[in-house]
Amino acid sequence: MPKKIILTGDRPTGRLHIGHYVGSLRRRVELQESGEFDKIFIMIADAQALTDNAGNPEKVRQNIIEVALDYLSAGLDPEKSVIFIQSQISELTELTFFYNNLVTVQRLRRNPTVKAEIQMRGFTESEDNDNKAGIPVGFFCYPISQAADITAFKATTVPVGEDQEPMIEQTREIVRKFNSTYGPALVEPEILLPDNAACLRLPGTDGKAKMSKSLGNCIYLSDPADVVWEKVRGMYTDPGHLQVSDPGKVEGNTVFTYLDAFCKPEHFDKFASCFVGKKVSFEFHNLDEVKAQYRAGGLGDMMLKNFLNAVLNDTLEPIRERRKELEKNIPYVYEVLRKGTEEARKVASQTLADVKAAMKINYFDEGVLDELIKEQQLKYSE
Numbered sequence: 001m002p003k004k005i006i007l008t009g010d011r012p013t014g015r016l017h018i019g020h021y022v023g024s025l026r027r028r029v030e031l032q033e034s035g036e037f038d039k040i041f042i043m044i045a046d047a048q049a050l051t052d053n054a055g056n057p058e059k060v061r062q063n064i065i066e067v068a069l070d071y072l073s074a075g076l077d078p079e080k081s082v083i084f085i086q087s088q089i090s091e092l093t094e095l096t097f098f099y100n101n102l103v104t105v106q107r108l109r110r111n112p113t114v115k116a117e118i119q120m121r122g123f124t125e126s127e128d129n130d131n132k133a134g135i136p137v138g139f140f141c142y143p144i145s146q147a148a149d150i151t152a153f154k155a156t157t158v159p160v161g162e163d164q165e166p167m168i169e170q171t172r173e174i175v176r177k178f179n180s181t182y183g184p185a186l187v188e189p190e191i192l193l194p195d196n197a198a199c200l201r202l203p204g205t206d207g208k209a210k211m212s213k214s215l216g217n218c219i220y221l222s223d224p225a226d227v228v229w230e231k232v233r234g235m236y237t238d239p240g241h242l243q244v245s246d247p248g249k250v251e252g253n254t255v256f257t258y259l260d261a262f263c264k265p266e267h268f269d270k271f272a273s274c275f276v277g278k279k280v281s282f283e284f285h286n287l288d289e290v291k292a293q294y295r296a297g298g299l300g301d302m303m304l305k306n307f308l309n310a311v312l313n314d315t316l317e318p319i320r321e322r323r324k325e326l327e328k329n330i331p332y333v334y335e336v337l338r339k340g341t342e343e344a345r346k347v348a349s350q351t352l353a354d355v356k357a358a359m360k361i362n363y364f365d366e367g368v369l370d371e372l373i374k375e376q377q378l379k380y381s382e
């Protein structure tokens, strides 16, 4: 049976938020517990984070531990998943260097995620941009380095949010190009998207773009309960829902998107009191009933937000509690990272050896040099 291997990760540009959780982290923990995978590699992508934070290495350095704490608090188990730091595996940069030759500038330019991210970061394409920041070459090429990350571990499965789809497609192209040019050394990965549509690209609390560390529209896994409430209270709903009695819109209403992503059947019983008010009360048994009432009018945003707050905290509270414990044991967290990095490096190093062998640039490997000498001697003896 071919091995089933997971590789995925996050950029240490901030603490992890509920978009990361529903887009990838929750799934990783489920997959880890399923026992279906031979290996699970979880990467803290600090080198990738530096591609658009070159001037702020301290931010990246500080956030490595934050991401690691979030991982362990959310249920990633170092006994079952290998957690490692990208920059400490120099084999990844070597692979990137060889893959660079298999991708055109034009192909990178077409990548819709890179395009959107360039715009979001205010990088400009213009040559005449003395006052504006241009696109760092490393940032522009990060899809190639991501292909190196995935293929170094011979990953078959990459559980990520929808924004990563073009990256996985790019990786698959590189694998096909490499294998057809040099021989079948690499494995073509499959993307694993969340099956719940609300989780593909969770919007920010502003309801506009995707929830993203860089946009400041996040609810973080480590936010205390009062901060979560402040953020939920200020959330975007339906601007047309002015009076409680007005019919409300569910589509595009971020509160409902979050409920779609987080609500579990038991929440209706557990948090029934959220729908008991001074003037009006409701008894709901599932989210469809809540939506129907909102559409009909009569269900106020505050009641709904109270319920969302309870639902979110039901997931976040245990994560917060575990984090508090882990924060008291920082040496343990770094030891997890050190050990994971050591293990990951061995695997990446084997893949790099396979890649160099396929490319025949392993001149000094055992046996190879003798063959090479013979070949050249033959050439010169003719």
Ligand code: ATP
Pocket: 009, 010, 011, 012, 013, 019, 020, 022, 023, 024, 159, 160, 161, 162, 163, 164, 199, 200, 201, 202, 203, 210, 211, 212, 213, 214, 215
């Ligand atoms: P940055 O702004 O620094 O790029 P980010 O918030 O976009 O940070 P990443 O580290 O780039 O986070 O993404 C890590 C993983 O989380 C990826 O698999 C990505 O698809 C997923 N992810 C990030 N944001 C969301 C979101 N809002 N909804 C669903 N998945 C998300």
Ligand code: MG
Pocket: none
């Ligand atoms: Mg991102």
